[in-house]
Structures are given as structure tokens and as C-alpha cells.
Amino acid sequence: MNLLIAALGVLGVASSGPLIAGTLGATSVSALAIAFWRNAIGAAVMSAPVLVREPRQFGKVTRHEFTWSAVAGTALALHFACFITSLQLTSVAAASALVCLQSAWIAVFQLFRGTRHRWPVLVGLGIAFGGVVAITGFDMGSSPEALLGDLLALAGGALAGLYTLAGGRARQTMGVGVYTTLCYGLCAAMVAVLALFMRQPLTGFDAGGWLGILAITVCAQLVGHTAFNHLLATMSPLLVSMIILLEIPGAAILAAIFLHETLPAGTYAGLALILAGLAVVVVGQMRNKGGEADAAAPKIAGLGTD
Numbered sequence: 584m585n586l587l588i589a590a591l592g593v594l595g596v597a598s599s600g601p602l603i604a605g606t607l608g609a610t611s612v613s614a615l616a617i618a619f620w621r622n623a624i625g626a627a628v629m630s631a632p633v634l635v636r637e638p639r640q641f642g643k644v645t646r647h648e649f650t651w652s653a654v655a656g657t658a659l660a661l662h663f664a665c666f667i668t669s670l671q672l673t674s675v676a677a678a679s680a681l682v683c684l685q686s687a688w689i690a691v692f693q694l695f696r697g698t699r700h701r702w703p704v705l706v707g708l709g710i711a712f713g714g715v716v717a718i719t720g721f722d723m724g725s726s727p728e729a730l731l732g733d734l735l736a737l738a739g740g741a742l743a744g745l746y747t748l749a750g751g752r753a754r755q756t757m758g759v760g761v762y763t764t765l766c767y768g769l770c771a772a773m774v775a776v777l778a779l780f781m782r783q784p785l786t787g788f789d790a791g792g793w794l795g796i797l798a799i800t801v802c803a804q805l806v807g808h809t810a811f812n813h814l815l816a817t818m819s820p821l822l823v824s825m826i827i828l829l830e831i832p833g834a835a836i837l838a839a840i841f842l843h844e845t846l847p848a849g850t851y852a853g854l855a856l857i858l859a860g861l862a863v864v865v866v867g868q869m870r871n872k873g874g875e876a877d878a879a880a881p882k883i884a885g886l887g888t889d
Contacts, residue, residue: 585817588810589826595807597833599889600679601841602802604670606795613783614671618663619774620785621800626767628805633760640761651753652762656769658746663770664777666739666889673732674844677718679834680857681736682889686824687711687864688744703867711860717853725847743889803889824865830889831858 606612633640644652662682669678687708690700715737722729754762778785788796814823831854838844 585814588814592807592810592814593826593829593833595802595810596827596830596889597679597807597837599799599803599807599830600670600675600834601837602795602799603667604675604838604842606792606799607667607671610788610792610795612788612792612795613778613785614667615664615774615778615781615783616785616788617667617796617799618660619771619778620796621804622659622663622767622771622774624800625804626764626771629760629767630764633758633764640758641764644757644761644765648753648757648762649765651749652757652765653769655746655749655753656766657773658742658749659766659770660773660777662739662742662746663774665735665742669732669735669739671732673722673729673736674846674850675838675842676835676844676846676854677722677729677733677850678736679838679889680831680854681715681718681733682739682743683828683831683861684711684715684737684740684857685743685747686861686868688741689747690864690868692744692748701867704864707860707863707865707867709860710863711857714853714856714858714860717856718850721847721849721853825862828858828861828865831861 603617606617607614666678666682669682690704690708694700719730719733719737722733750762750766753766757765775785777783811823811827814826835844835846835851835854
């Protein structure tokens with residue numbers, strides 16, 4: 584059963600990039616509309632069990648919890664703005680791989696905060712960012728638009744790392760239902776403000792556009808991330824983190840099949856380097872010298888984003 588759930592989880596998160604790119608290319612849906620409705624629907628779904636069982640929990644949120652939830656929600660909103668826009672400029676495979684660097688960004692942020700990583704983490708960071716150089720180098724030669732898309736996806740990964748760290752602080756004392764409702768709700772509100780400022784419509788789409796928004800929300804948010812949250816109760820965080828990395832080749836394969844996306848061989852080499860480097864980073868972060876799980880490391884990097 585766990586194998587089936589893991590397969591559904593990988594398929595769900597890997598479908599995010601291709602579904603978003605396909606929806607943006609075939610309908611009048613705007614990038615920020617996808618981000619808004621995905622989070623608004625996610626907040627509504629996550630709030631329902633809490634409202635039914637323990638509605639008073641929302642009134643018990645402290646200033647500290649709200650502040651960190653707001654930081655996480657703001658980072659998530661900017662993450663979606665960068666990532667979804669990048670899918671209009673560069674390839675799905677490149678954007679998905681670059682945004683998946685959030686676990687590497689977490690390690691970098693920890694370095695700035697004085698954390699001393701073991702050498703495998705540093706080696707993994709070097710390998711992963713070597714993949715970034717390969718991908719952006721090939722895109723630089725193809726078009727300035729593709730390079731801009733790569734940079735936006737890279738920024739989206741950094742913002743996802745910030746979202747994960749801020750969410751970790753909030754989740755120390757908050758239940759998952761209350762936190763995700765608050766975070767997704769604040770994210771949706773922030774995206775609505777961005778859409779108003781950038782004059783991107785949030786409604787008025789045809790049936791195909793709404794179907795695309797629904798498919799993205801169900802596949803990536805509700806199926807993909809719910810599956811990984813379930814696996815965390817029955818499998819080690821290290822193994823779940825490694826399984827999530829399959830999003831990188833999964834997105835490339837789905838984009839090739841359904842969007843007929845073809846890439847230079849050097850770009851595929853960059854994807855492989857990022858995948859290998861992130862695997863080393865995840866293992867290095869989550870194993871201490873004695874071989875036990877490192878309690879200080881983020882247990883999962885990426886749930887609730889793409």
C-alpha cells in the first residue's frame with residue numbers, strides 16, 4: 584500500500600509543472616489566478632476538519648505563531664509568483680528542477696545562521712549548483728527569456744526554502760490543520776493583492792481554465808502532498824525526502840510525453856546533477872555521525888509548495 588501511495592504522491596507533485604504550463608498555454612488563466620485558487624481551495628479543505636472538531640483552535644493562535652505563519656504565507660505567495668511565471672518562460676523540466684533546490688537553499692540559509700554542515704552536505708550543494716550552472720548556461724545560449732525563467736525558478740526555490748523554515752518555527756506549537764489553513768489563507772490573500780497590483784484577473788475564465796485550476800489543485804496539492812504527509816507516519820523522513828526528489832525526473836518525463844518538450848543533452852545532464860546533489864544534501868542533513876536521524880534538520884523539504 585505504501586508503494587502505491589508513494590507512486591501517487593510522486594505523480595501528483597510531478598504533474599504540477601506540466602499541468603500549470605499546459606493550463607497557461609491553452610487557456611486564458613493567469614499565473615497568479617492559479618496560485619490564488621490553489622491556496623484558497625487548499626485553505627478551505629484544510630480548515631474543514633478543524634472547524635468540525637476543534638473550532639476554538641483558531642482563536643488560540645498566539646502572536647508568535649501568527650507572525651511565523653505570515654512569514655511562511657508571504658514566502659509561499661512569492662514562491663508561486665516566481666515559479667508559475669517561470670513556466671511561461673523556460674522549460675517545465677528546468678523550472679521544476681531549479682525550484683526543487685529548496686532543500687539546498689535551506690542548507691545554505693543554515694550556513695549563514697552559523698550551522699556547520701558535515702562535508703557530504705557541502706559536496707551535495709556543490710554538485711546541485713553545478714547542475715544549475717549547466718542548465719542556465721544552455722538556456723543563456725538559447726534565449727534571454729529562458730534564462731529569466733531559470734532565474735525566477737531559482738528564486739522560487741529559495742523562497743520555498745524560506746517558507747519551509749518559517750513554517751517549521753510555526754509548527755513547533757501549532758497543529759497542521761490550523762497552520763496550513765492560516766498559511767494558505769494568508770498566501771491566497773497576498774496573491775490576490777499581487778494580482779490586483781499586476782492587473783491579472785482571478786475570475787472570468789472559460790471551462791477549460793477552471794478545469795485546469797481544479798486539476799492542479801487536486802493532483803499537486805490534495806493528492807501529492809497529502810500522500811507524502813501520510814507516508815511520514817509510516818516511513819522514515821529520510822526515505823520520504825528521497826522519494827520526493829523523483830519529482831525532478833517525473834516532471835521532465837510528463838512534460839516530454841504530454842507537452843512534447845525536448846531539451847538539449849546538456850540540460851538533461853544538469854537535471855541529473857541537481858537530482859544527485861540534492862540526494863546527497865538530504866542524506867547528509869538527516870544523518871548524524873552515529874547514523875541516526877538528525878533532529879535539527881528539516882524533516883521534509885517541499886510539502887505544500889509545488
